[in-house]
Amino acid sequence: MPQPTLKQIVEGVLFSAPHPLSMDKLRRLVPETEKDRVAETVRELVDEYASRDGGIFLARVAGGYQFRTAAHLAPWTAKLRQTPSLKLSRAALETLAVIAYRQPVIRSEVEYLRGVDSGGIIRSLLDMRLIRVAGRKEIPGRPLIYATTRHFLELFGLNSVDDLPSPEELGALDAPSADESDQDKAPAP
């Protein structure tokens, strides 16, 4: 048997892993290899799969790498999935967004921003493991502090919370969002 190449090893390991593999983990699997070479190989694989434009791609999520199916194949790939997919209401998405952007954050801050009671939604986000309790704030009442989880990053395909687009990237602030305005409105100058 010929000695496998580093690329073969990395590709095979990433293919079989159920979770995103971090660069550290990959390096530990091939301790005899130079560190830079592993990173280089992963980058090559990412590029190869991207240029190949096939059914899967190598995604960079939650601080690691993972093979995922192309999103436009969902009508077919989703058929195989028995577990119900994540369904979040508008209010839940909004609360999740506030926590993702403002973390670490306490409930009263979330409620101040949203202008409504958010206790129930926070609890269900906790149950879904999209957010976690990250401690208590040392102010009167010692309220719980919330932050997003690794599971959140994995689900939303983010490498880290720094990957969240800045408000500027999300578009002009005073222009209404598309689904909200039914009339034509000139974008802010």
Added chain:
Amino acid sequence: MNRLFGTRYAVKLDVFEGPMDLLVHLVIKNDMDILDIPIAIITEQYMAYLEMLQSLDIEFAGDFLLMASTLTHIKSRMLLPPSGGEEDEDPRMEIARPLLEYLRMKRASEWLGNQEVLGTTTFARQQEQAPVPEQPAGEDRPMEADLMDLVNAFKELMAGRYRDHAVDFSTEKLSVRQRIEEVAQRLAKKGSILFTDLFHPKESKAELVVTFLAILEMAKQGRLRIMQHVQSGIIRIFAPMPGSPAHEETALHAPAHP
């Protein structure tokens, strides 16, 4: 009852979840500039909406009233001549700033909603597949229960009791350490016990909590294993594996977080 609740939720939750939602709607409908909101017009429309809710006999949260008072307050401050002091900021900023912030979050939540979510549009290798050898196949096998399962089981247990709000003022000395020894003795005798059997039906709430704490502490110390039946969800407590060193092996896993 059902019809009433239906209407209530349709108005309160689906259309406007809160005062901010309503304000954003009014700003957009009137094509207003958030930094230059005609405060009289928006206050009037806001109040009209609340009145409409009231005339329909629909209850709305106090949040809506708070916003109404904020708007009225801003409106009254606008009528005052500028004092010339340092605090001569446009009173409308009090509402403009949270509105901008709210819109920002709305944008972010829309962005999140448009992401290719794992398990919805994009898929990866399934996580729960490793077959455990020499276990009954399929769903008819136990698995290690995690903290969430345990807490949920305890919640159910508590919910099943104490529907009546009986208050017991008698004080008893409850010790987790003592309870640990009791559970350990029962485990040593029987080998395994149903989670629910550890709680006596006549115990007080405090006693239930002490027992629950004792179980958690023992799991942490590796003095018991907690398994859950996959299909039925029934949780059973086992004596530790023979030879497994206490204080090292734990069967209880808190969910892994970074």
